[in-house]
Amino acid sequence: MITLSYPHHSPRxxxxxxxxxxxxxxxxxxALLVVAEIVVLLAGVTSRYVLRSPLVWSDELAEILFLWLAMLGAVVALRRGEHMRMTAVVGMCSPGVRAFLDMVAIAAPLAFLGLVMWPAVQFAQDASMVTTPALSLSDSWRAAAFPVGSGLMLLVTVVRLIREANWRLxxxxxxxxxxxxxxxxxxxxxxxxLGNYNLLIFFVGLVALGVLSGVPIAFSFALATFGYLALTTSTPMTVVVGRMDEGMSHLILLSVPLFVFLGQLIEMTGMAAAMIAFLASLLGHVRGGLSYVLVGAMYLVSGISGSKAADMAAVAPVLFPEMKARGAxxxxxxxxxxATGAQTETIPPSLVLITLGSVTGASISALFTGGMLPGIVLAITLCALVFWRNRREDLSHVKRAGAAEIVRKLLIALPALALPFVIRMAVIRGIATATEVSTIGIVYTVLAGLLIYRRFEWARLKPMLIETASLSGAILLIIGAATGMAWALTQSGFSGELAxxxxxxxxxxxxxxxxxxxVFIVLGSVLEGIPAIVLFGPLMFPIARQLGINDIHYAMVVILSMGVGLFAPPFGVGYYSACAVSRIHPDQGMKPIAGYIVALVIGLIVVAAVPWISTGFLHQ
Structure with missing residues (x-):
């Protein structure tokens, strides 16, 4: 008789x-889905603007593919360990406790994914009753991405646990x-x-426990939402999946992966190096010079994509490598x-401004006009802090560039510097929507790399596309979980009581x-701007009008307040998006951002105290 024996490590x-x-x-x-989205959206722009024959199905197909991209990207991010976590508290623990909490950070997502699998399957089955208008496809083709992605993430977490050497942990x-x-x-x-006390238990207590224990932010939010709805309401759990689906598959968010990829292309083609060389020759001899450039660049590109994560993805890859090289x-x-993400919340064309105007009756054109100057005020307060923090920077080794060198580098950088203006012009002139415009930037960058800068590394495309999917999945899963949490808050009646x-x-x-x-700083830290506006705008603006507060003035105060909360750790989703985009661990920014939050609040108080900043140009 032959006995087969297996080594104890065979499961591993x-x-x-x-x-x-x-x-x-x-x-x-x-990676192929990223390429497919670029092709579909570019085909829509070309057909509509060049051939004068719109493709009625392009947006619909892009939306179907987008949820698959978001979910598969989230799987890639989970496998690579790239979902955003806050480990500041974990890092202060003893090695044994730290190792245990690292295992909890895997076990908690496993719990959520196990709980959500059956509701996700039911959600996809229910979607089969809906048919898409242009392609006449069952919506289950799109909705199936959620159970498939959740199942793959469940498999990834199980594999990670089996690979762990310490079974006791x-x-x-x-x-x-x-x-x-x-x-x-x-x-x-x-x-x-307990009524609304449950909001404190789940959305403050449980979220804080998860976040501070190092559980990925998206899963901390999702577990709290699932627990709140399952244990304190009679809401079907398919609703959790539906709200996360809604948050992740909003078509305007498609600009996130495309701008992430655009940022990588700008670096790979040498356009980033050309821009940095010019900006360094112009401001390199100034203390904190490139920090001022970052503030100004975010002001210029903000609002183009409709998504702050996409705006940051367009700027950070261009500036950060050189800033790090200079010692930042x-x-x-x-x-x-x-901080610059919060500063530019009011810059048009902003989806938050459009949403606010549509739900409160405020003039959208007036909101666009009124939003420019408040952003400048906050930029000034940020630049003041940059000046203070860099006042002792040693520039003795930096040689000031001469006029001839500046002009030469300007000429080299002109095609690269023109990119933000090309993108903004495409939106303003109606050539492309905020979602589609990133494809114009991609085509422009590819052509500039091939024909002008003569630098295009084909071998890097595959890893760049995979990295784009991973980063986008990590960001979009946080947004989806935050949307679900926002919806749960709306059902509690909390908004009416607060008003x-x-x-x-x-x-x-x-x-x-x-x-x-x-209130809006706190709300901004737990809600994305648009859900908070939809929820509280119709309740708060009538009260402000009764008190004689101008709609536009109040709108700027509300939006900037939410922006501060959105980008303030430990709960602000925007902060973790900034960390994801820049590939910097959240712990590293915790201490430095405190000063910038104070600077933003000072600027916000100035905007609130001086209504003219928001309304001064409305009647001129």
């Missing part, structure tokens, strides 16, 4: 082989997550009678990038604006 060996097979199985389709982490889940289920009858610390860079409380405050308009600033 099998897991490693499975992981190696999963890599190309997911990465190659994700794995079992302890799974037991801890299971025990916390059982405790919440056991307390279900008590929780159902990574934490300082990501802090300033996040009634603010309306009853003594002190008139000044107190109401001050309270609004505090």
């Amino acid at each position: 060996r099998f897991a490693c082989a499975l992981d190696a097979a999963l890599g190309p199985l997911v990465e190659i389709p994700a 794995v079992i302890a982490a799974l037991a801890a997550v299971f025990a916390i889940g059982c405790a919440f289920v056991a307390l279900g009858p008590v929780l159902s009678n 610390k990574p934490g300082e860079l990501v802090a300033l990038l996040a 009634d409380t603010l309306a009853g405050l003594p002190g008139g308009a000044a107190t109401f604006i001050a309270a609004s600033i505090v």
